[in-house]
Amino acid sequence: MISCAFVSVVDDDESVRESLPDLLRALGYAVRVYSSAEDFLDSEQVQNTQCLILDVLLHGMRGPELIRRLAARSVAVPIIYITAHADEELRARLLREGAVACLFKPFSDTALITALHSAIQVGGLN
């Protein structure tokens, strides 16, 4: 496992914001959580983020808009989408658009670990 890779989580659901960081820390990652895309963009961790775990249906700024803003700042961060809408078409589209993974909530920790490994690998290649 690659230790101390830096992961940012953006989700407007409190349960996820509380539970996911603990699991990520237990897995050996450094984590920051944000409740909105705006908060993440305003933070100082954008450049440090090696993997972004992003809820698809955020209130306020949506995922695609966040990615556009990141691109404008020349930030190419691997993205793992998470969503409570089990929509296969959506997943296929997000993967086509370059997401590393799209996990349907509730997802298992093994699914998350696999996705994180791919993300860190993609980030390393970049």
Next chain:
Amino acid sequence: MVFADSPGYSAASAAEHSGNAGVACALGQWLSATAAFTWQPASNDFSASAQLSEILGLKSSERPKFTTLLSRVHPEDVAAFRARLAHPGAGDITYELRLLLPDRTIRLVRVVWRATSDAADREIQGAIQDVTQLRECEAALAQARSDLAYAARVMSLGALSASIAHEIKQPLSGIITNAGTCLRMLAADPPDFAGARETARRTLRDGNRASAVITRLRALFTQKTVSGERVDLNEVAQEAITLALGDLHHRQITVRTQLSEELAPLRADRIQLHQVILNLILNAADAMADIEDHPRQLLICTQPAGPDRVQLSVVDTGTGLPAPETRLFEPFYTTKSDGMGIGLSISRAIIESHGGRLWASANQGPGATFCFCIPCNPRNPVPAPAFDPALANSTAPARAGAALW
């Protein structure tokens, strides 16, 4: 003139009137597909405007006699038409009649006439209008309205399921992540007991959050029943069947009804009863989806159940009840691959909030029967039982493939 070349509008039809008024009159008759006529029964003297040839499917040069008109009346309507001719009535009389043309097409015409009262020297003056297209449009409109209402109802069920699924999956996601974290913290060397305790505590809280969603959901379906309107159960059942009929035909399901005429009216929430009946019908239809070796039949019956209760049953010839059938009504219990397992749970909550009972039983032959029974005047409606989180914990969504939402 533009209309001069149009079928059915000819110089002949204009020629029977004189001058511009005559042209306008013929044009008006052609546009409204109406023919004027007079008939004297005693002499059988019959005259009609040119438009009648068009309505009866004759060439425009052919002038119909009264017998031609009579021969074109649909065999099933001839007796009624003859009875009207014998007793043409007083004042303006309007009725509709079917015509059967030589090419087997059926036309619906509206007849308006007025007869002189002197029977010996009687004359009937009237008009015949072809309303086939009008009635077809009306039928198409009614069908479209019914399809729309059905789509809206089914969509509201679908949208409801999706939003409930979303609301439940959020805390569920927290529960599963916390449990995973908790195990990892306990397995660490040395174990992180404080961290594990914290994640276990959060797991509990998320579990309660998920159950609160269900409680709110039940409240949503049970809050309005106190101010029930007067409802005829047969009427509501008919409406629900009408809404589902197109879908049922499409799924090759035959529908029969046995609606008792001795039902007392009840006070209930019409929309909620719609929802329950429609849910039972759609469940039955789903349960018959894979049936190939015997007919797919749906029977909907109503009957009085004692002096002040009414009962409705939905009988299908589907795959029958899963075992154990008592779990059918538990939230999130489903045997469908795409089901949420909430339809019957909500249906039961609705019926119980009306002071009634909803249950299922296996048929003697193939299939199952779902019944509900509600009092006509629930003085003290029985509140729906409070949601029991312990029950929900024991009922993870089952996934197989048969009967329920």
